Amino acid sequence: MESNAAVAALSALAHAGRLEIFRRLVQAGAAGLAAGEIARATGARPNTLSSNLSILSAAGLASSRREGRSIIYAAGYGRMGDLLAFLLEDCCGGKAAICAPLAEVAARCCAPETPAGAAT
Amino acid sequence: MESNAAVAALSALAHAGRLEIFRRLVQAGAAGLAAGEIARATGARPNTLSSNLSILSAAGLASSRREGRSIIYAAGYGRMGDLLAFLLEDCCGGKAAICAPLAEVAARCCAPETPAGAAT
């Protein structure tokens, strides 16, 4: 991942409202959430929400598809993974001092040979 | 890590200049870098640099100590680790789809039983 893309992704997440949206999208999985559902869940006004969703999309952290009258947003898992990899490796050089707090999390999901079916 | 602190850290990193500073600090390790060295290396003006260093410090991503006439900055490894852990676990729920790109990096440094001495 390029530094520029990383800054864009970081900027997109550096906002309490967008971070919350992104969290909900991640939790929702590939099924995603309709913009309206997110608006109701977060209390954001539709125009504000739309703006924030489009910022997340531009950063690659969300994708959208139309389904009837609704537009369904889903988290951009790939881009988020890239961002984390960038921060950990390109930015932080994979230093053990930074990785250490991740060990617990990594033990749950980052092991290369772990089958993917375990989650939720 | 709290969501608020995460947003602060993300905001601090969501700036090309500060991201570069942070990268250099991480590479420099605990020895750190004098503000002037960073200024020379990045071409930033001293007051701009000072401002950005203070933003990184406020977010916990850098610390400073005076050494003679210079002020030495060092990366806040702990806070960066916390941020990554937050993003991976609290924000992303440790989903395998996001963790996957980290597997390669994790294999190098995140394994719980890996001894810490391998770096640099």
Place this chain on the structure above:
DNA sequence: TTGACATTTCAATATTTCGGGAAATATAGT
């Protein structure tokens, strides 16, 4: 104390971002 160096603080300006109202677009149902 004076002078040079390293960095920060202050004050002003320029730019970007944020959130909101109102209008526009797209879809579905009648």
Place this chain on the structure above:
DNA sequence: ACTATATTTCCCGAAATATTGAAATGTCAA
């Protein structure tokens, strides 16, 4: 075509952020 629902776009004022020059602070050395 008309209406209702869902979402986006446009525009604006307010607030936050970024950058700069100039002045201030802290430190060393003579």
